[in-house]
Amino acid sequence: MRRAAELLGDLLFPRRCPVCDRPVKPYGALICDECRDQLHPIDGPVCAKCGKPLEDPYAEYCADCRRLRHRYIRGCAVYTYRSISGAIYRFKFEGRAEYADFFGTVMAEKIREEFRNEPPDLIIPVPSSAERLRERGYNQAALLAEKISDLCGIPCRSDCLLRVKNTPFLRSLNALERQKKLKNAFIVPGSDVKSMRIMLTDDIYTTGSTIDACADQLLQAGAASVYFCTLAIGESHL
Ligand SMILES: [Zn+2]
Numbered sequence: 001m002r003r004a005a006e007l008l009g010d011l012l013f014p015r016r017c018p019v020c021d022r023p024v025k026p027y028g029a030l031i032c033d034e035c036r037d038q039l040h041p042i043d044g045p046v047c048a049k050c051g052k053p054l055e056d057p058y059a060e061y062c063a064d065c066r067r068l069r070h071r072y073i074r075g076c077a078v079y080t081y082r083s084i085s086g087a088i089y090r091f092k093f094e095g096r097a098e099y100a101d102f103f104g105t106v107m108a109e110k111i112r113e114e115f116r117n118e119p120p121d122l123i124i125p126v127p128s129s130a131e132r133l134r135e136r137g138y139n140q141a142a143l144l145a146e147k148i149s150d151l152c153g154i155p156c157r158s159d160c161l162l163r164v165k166n167t168p169f170l171r172s173l174n175a176l177e178r179q180k181k182l183k184n185a186f187i188v189p190g191s192d193v194k195s196m197r198i199m200l201t202d203d204i205y206t207t208g209s210t211i212d213a214c215a216d217q218l219l220q221a222g223a224a225s226v227y228f229c230t231l232a233i234g235e236s237h238l
């Protein structure tokens with residue numbers, strides 16, 4: 001019976017492809033075969049800290065990480081921002097929560113590959129404010145975290161780190177201005193992160209200010225270490 005309901009649901013609301021936003025071909029896939037080629041996975045030499053592709057392949061760190069001290073240990077991203085920005089926009093602002101199945105799947109693969117020898121204990125999504133949650137109905141970072149948790153078998157918690165201050169319009173600011181805006185934006189309400197190796201998840205990494213602000217609170221609450229995985233990573237912003 002459940003299967004019949006699922007089939008009916010699929011017929012009425014076919015899964016949409018994150019790239020072309022039309023019903024996915026072939027049926028049952030998470031993304032169209034030909035659309036997948038339009039996304040640019042991060043490969044080749046990357047920054048040892050943030051995982052951003054390097055302009056100078058012999059450098060250890062990107063320009064941002066040479067100038068900024070980060071609170072996290074290291075991180076990784078799946079795609080270049082430019083190749084997936086349209087999909088992320090629809091995922092965040094146009095209700096395409098279903099894209100989380102594909103996005104979470106590729107992020108889980110990335111985490112397995114990058115953290116094979118040191119898997120995290122706990123996955124925590126970068127939280128959104130209550131106000132933003134009411135507006136959108138979901139936190140896109142939490143949808144990603146839940147999917148990754150299912151696929152990697154690592155627990156995921158959305159209640160260990162909360163956002164108490166909304167910080168809109170960060171995109172136009174530089175790293176230092178972002179840092180100032182994000183001060184006191186997050187809190188860790190309990191002691192559940194104590195001694196944990198935490199993997200933060202989010203859709204985009206730009207300067208790392210948001211991940212750093214989260215990591216700072218988690219470390220102050222006793223977390224052993226903080227890492228991140230995002231779906232996309234932008235260019236240097238300094
Ligand atoms: Zn497509």
Ligand SMILES: [Zn+2]
Binds near residue numbers: 050066
């Ligand atoms: Zn970097």
